[in-house]
Amino acid sequence: MMMMMSVTTSLPYPFQILLVFIITLASITLLGRMLSRPTKTKDRSRQLPPGPRGWPILGNLPELIMARPKYKYFHLAMKELQTEIACFNFAGVHAITINSDVIAREAFKERDADFADRPHLFSMQTIGDNFKSMGISSYGEQFMKMKRVITTEIMSAKTLNMLVAARTIEADNLIAHVHSMYQRSETIDLRELSRAYGYAVTMTMLFGRRNITKENVSSDDGRLGKAQKDHLEAIFNTLNCLPSFSHADYLERWFKGWNIDGQEEMVKLNCNLVRSYNNPIIDERVKLWREKGGKASVEDWIDTFITLKDENGNYLVTPDELKAQCVEFCIAAIDNPANNMEWTLAEMLKNPEILSKALKELDVVVGKKRLVQESDIPNLNYLKACCRETFRIHPSAHFVPPHVARQDTTLGGYFIPKGSHIHICRSN
Template structure:
């Protein structure tokens, strides 16, 4: 073992050598006890861990994880492309369970949902969630239940969502105004850039009742981001990118908290603080207005709703710190999915013109060309929603579902799952599985309309875990309704309002993806109006 360790460490940078030696020497007593307490091999599969690669004594598979970049590729590399339905990795005594089967995913998040409703207690999640004050990053318990209940029954209620229709419509109009101004200036449209602007503006409207984060309206008349808003949006995405880190400190936090292993602690702290530096002054000002100065004439946005809620004793239900933590979480959860889905959907439509023709035909039949598509039309735009579903299937926005944690010893797929195991469901492996889908790499929206689908409204939610769109179960996404609205309206307005073709300087259209599952080459298009000039709105701040 000593020779193996020397061979391993001499190929690594000196700080990593120190790290591995320190882990081996300082963590052995604690972690050896965990390993020795693991269930012995037995013919009874329910007491066996899922299959996985062999590991080092004490450290398990952690050294290989440290050496692999990007780390999400380690799981495929370690199993040599086999992609078993369920696999187990040992990271210094913490078991990471990788699920690549829709049947086992359904078992985890439907049949045994209560067993896997916890979250890992990781630095990144604690930082983003304000030390477990938000809903999504909190452990399963009283705080999680309180925040989920408030968000579900108040913020995402029909009453509140209807109250905010006008705010969302302003940004749907602003999207057209933004794109029309590009046409007037003969500018190329960067799909990723303007779709993120739209998602950001809608999110700010819902949260704060305005699309700008500074007191002066920093957006230009065409709808471009101002300096502060661009800085805010960049920080939101950088914070989001900190979540799937698979850092060594995630599994040895007791020993290495504060060491800033791989720079992850500093990174999430810096970017999360930047997001808060824009959010918090707005929240502080609004809390003072409602709780000290008598408030406004009416509740107008999500922050107002949070601030004014009271319990049965007349005490304020949500603290300012809880509001601040939840606002960070809302910010990082609301923007990437619609933007990623739109870019890939448009790319697939341009690659497959017949799909684009069918989408336009549906828009012309349901809406026509003498008015703009509205939220009330979404129920009847089944082909567009089928396109969004197919994009979720083929081009997910992340490699894994946010990790769950086993709350007790249990089983999955007939295998033993120890309490404290981290559960990771692979998004691409489900959506692109030949065991689940016929011709899985072929982009075919019609597969979501087969059977009874044509006669009923199509949902973007995939409850059977054949692919992942929005989370399901106790940890499921509470923003499905608003997420669906943002996604479908952006795509519908984009297609209804303009004719599109690749920018002349773009080159051949490639559907290659980068390590983050984004289009490796951002989609650049030329824009041309498709409707009468009087239908294009003016920008509204």
């Protein structure tokens, strides 16, 4: 000890500080490694799922920051641990990753109430306008109200059947768009095409029109106008701000308001841009229905939201709740179908025998003298199987949006502390 002090004092002052810092850090690291060794206990119900050793305070966060792509870090760690459920420590937040159908069913079907909360992160709070929408809200009165409205009214067979004609028009626009590009010998960007189609269908079902501004008129061949493209880009930029194992999400409780990695500024900017297109339509429609007597009939989703009343005759959904839910619909309804359409066609081109079988089924069920209709889909079993397989092997996200444990509980026989983030893997 005396020798170390004499060596330290003989060094220039900046080097003394650096040496003391290195020695202190090494001591803390060694102590943390010793304390982080898993304790053996016969009571597995009080034992966390297996996980990699972490650093003091930061846990496994340094490895997460360095991982590219991030989902492979979890798959490789779980493979090395030979487990279907693992626990990662990210700056004090327990992230429980699950790669088992049995455990996933236990979490979200048999014990769904225990894991019904969502992370209270800045990005989710901003997108959901302080947790007013269904998918972002934690379990409670607001969540139950919005869930009841969406499942019994918005996604009911009656409402979906009402919008068949609108979806058919957009499918025809898609065909017209592709045909016009073929006539001009243009290269088709399948990603751009699938996203534009998903956008057009979503806007038509939400607002009854694909033109989100009165001045912006689409071309005759089904292309999106400039304002629509800007709106679509803002929607995908907002989607990218949702929790996806970003280190900023785990450091937020310590550094909220610091705009780590630019994420807070990014989500505010893009979410406000999405609302700048959505909200004028919603405000106009609310005024029409609640102040001017409404229309002859309900024509789209926001009409349905606006006209719903509770048992006392009061309007069930407030304008702010509707605006938050519309943002959530925008970011949820476009990405998955577009991703599935792109990858299904890519896999068929890669495997000509699959494409041949799908075309043969279309010829048998639909024929060559008319276009495919929604009523044909129940009979297109092979094509549906191809789409389902695409969802399995090419998910739009490798983990489902995270849930949070509402209380201390168990899962797969392991102890899960309250506040743990639960991540279900969509693919291996």
